[in-house]
Amino acid sequence: MPGHDFKRALYEVLEDTGKRRLAAQSLRNFLxxxxxxNVVFAVLETVPEIRDTFGPHLRFLQLGSGVIFLIEYLLRLYVADLHPPMRRYGPVGARLRYALHPxxxxxxxxxxxxVLVLVLPNQAVTMVVIFRLLRFLKLARYSPALRSLISAVAAExxxxxxxxxxxxxxxxxxxxxxxxxxxxxxPEKFRSILHGIYWAITTVTTVGYGDVVPISNLGKMVxxxxxxxxxxxxxxxxxxIASAFAREIHSRDFVVTWSMVAxxxxxxxxxxxxxxxxxxxLQAFNVRKGATIAEAGDIADRMFFITSGEVEIRTEHGTVFLGEGNFFGELALLNQAVRRTTVVAYRDCQLLVLEAGALQQLMDQDAALAKKIMDEARERVEAGKKVLGEIAEEELEQAGIVPSDEDNNLQPELFEDGRPVKAD
Structure with missing residues (x-):
């Protein structure tokens, strides 16, 4: 249905899910x-000279921004019933529950x-200024670090x-x-304990304004x-807060890494x-835009996970783009053949690398783990999984590309006695 397709596409763009990554990232950067x-405009509008000179322009920008934020809110409410945890509540229940989400x-x-400007144009000046500045909180949706800090504070x-x-x-x-x-x-400065609390707060916080200070020797000692x-x-x-924040960041990174490997x-x-x-x-390293990550003709002995950025894989059938959360080079861990593809950083990237040698050492130490991995590799060979060089079918499907039957490069003879054999 066209209406449902539009709603699904809108959901994928607003929530940055699905294949519309470019549109979602563009919308995210714009917001x-x-x-x-808006925060800058709200602050500048309080400067009399700027308000007198650019007042009408600032108000127009604030009004336009308000319309955009209102439309964004209504659209997010419209697609709320597509969120997996809320689908079971139905269209109305899902939207009500989403409306109560932070x-x-x-x-x-x-x-x-x-809304306040339209309903209460004269009486709501103070509230409007406050709510404009509170728009800064919307950055929490787009900042994992800020969300982690909030989670750390809530946890502790x-x-x-x-x-x-x-x-x-x-x-x-x-x-x-x-x-x-x-x-x-x-008596005029320490008239009551309440006045003493003011002195105690400025002293404990090491601010020490100096307007209220003890003059007796005992007071100075205290x-x-x-x-x-x-x-x-x-x-x-x-x-x-610092220890909780560090623990939250570590836990989040571990969960992301674990889920990518799993x-x-x-x-x-x-x-x-x-x-x-x-x-x-896994070992982490950064790659600048345009740098070569892997070159055709090299021995494929490493697997890559993309934690941020985007890479460009140049194959015989065209160019494949893989972004955050994707992986490539899985078969390089066992089938260390010569690379037939060149991988270049399309944008600045943060990568996690799994070297074949390190995995082999782990397999040598854990026979059960080695058997599971080799059994899976053998099953994939017997199932005839298609391969384009060291790029597996599943990796190409991440970018919406399915290789042809002619692109089968992984052969059963690459395995002897349950161990991979390097290509010459």
Whole structure:
């Protein structure tokens, strides 16, 4: 159905899934630019000279941006029932559940300034400015690092609450002591414990404005102790967040790497522990745009995973483009023949490399693992899996290309006694 096809295409572009990667990335880059531009415009509009000179232009840009954000929100709501976790709730239930999702709420906040301006043009000035600045939160959708930081804070919320209680307890105790000590010496500055709390906060945070300071010897001693304690107290939540963030990044990278290895046909029958063992062999390196990753005529002895960027594989049948999450060179791990394809970085790339030698050493150490991998390789040979040089059929299918029956380069005689034999 044309309507369903359009809705599916819209979903793939908005959520960056499926084969419409270029359109999805273009939309993503445009929205990121628009979000940053809106925050800049909202800040510049508060400068009287800029507002008087470019006020109408800034308001027009803000209005246009609001329309775009509103359309984006409505379209995401429209395709919400295509999200796999929400399909079972039906069209209405899926959209209601999606509307309560944090990402959807942030999208709604981005669209609210336009609605407020149209409904309450005079009374909503302050709210409009606040919501315009809150559009910055939309960057969390496009920033894995920011999402990881939010996840880290949420995961350590109990520890952060505990550390905050400790800090507040120290502040309250310091404020009480300073009130009791300094109230008679400075009744106008330490009129109550509340005034002492202001001094304690500025001291614990090591800001020390200098507008309220103890003058008695005992007060100075208490102030010195509180200042020294401040360094450790402030470092407590910072250390919690930093360690949680590092752990979150490590976990995310491991999951991404593990999932990339697990979906390779050669490793798909391995257990989680065995896939993890293979994942540990991966080595990361960066490649600049235009650099040659693998050249025709070289010995194919490495497999590549693309964690970011895009590569160009030049074959006899044309050019194949593989992007983030794809892999190539799987058969190079066992069938170390001469490469018939040249692989060039189409964009700046981050790659994970699995060398045949490292995998062979792992297989030598683990006989069960070696048997599983060799059995899978033998089954693929017997099934007549098509190959284009060292590029397997599954790898070509990533780019929507299916090789012809003539492109069968992997032969059973490449294996002797369950071990691969290198081509001459």
């Amino acid at each position: 990121i630019f628009l979000i940053v531009a 990402d959807a709420i942030v999208d709604l906040i981005g669209a609210l300034p336009l 919320r109990k520890a952060l609450i505990g550390s905050s209680m400790i800090i507040f307890g120290v502040i309250l105790m310091a404020a009480t002591l300073m009130y009791l000590i300094e109230h008679n010496h400075q 102030g010195a102790v509180v200042m020294l304690m401040g360094y450790g107290l402030i470092a407590l939540p910072v250390g919690i 979906r390779v046909p050669l490793f798909e029958d391995l257990s989680a522990t065995e896939v993890a063992s293979v994942s540990k062999l």
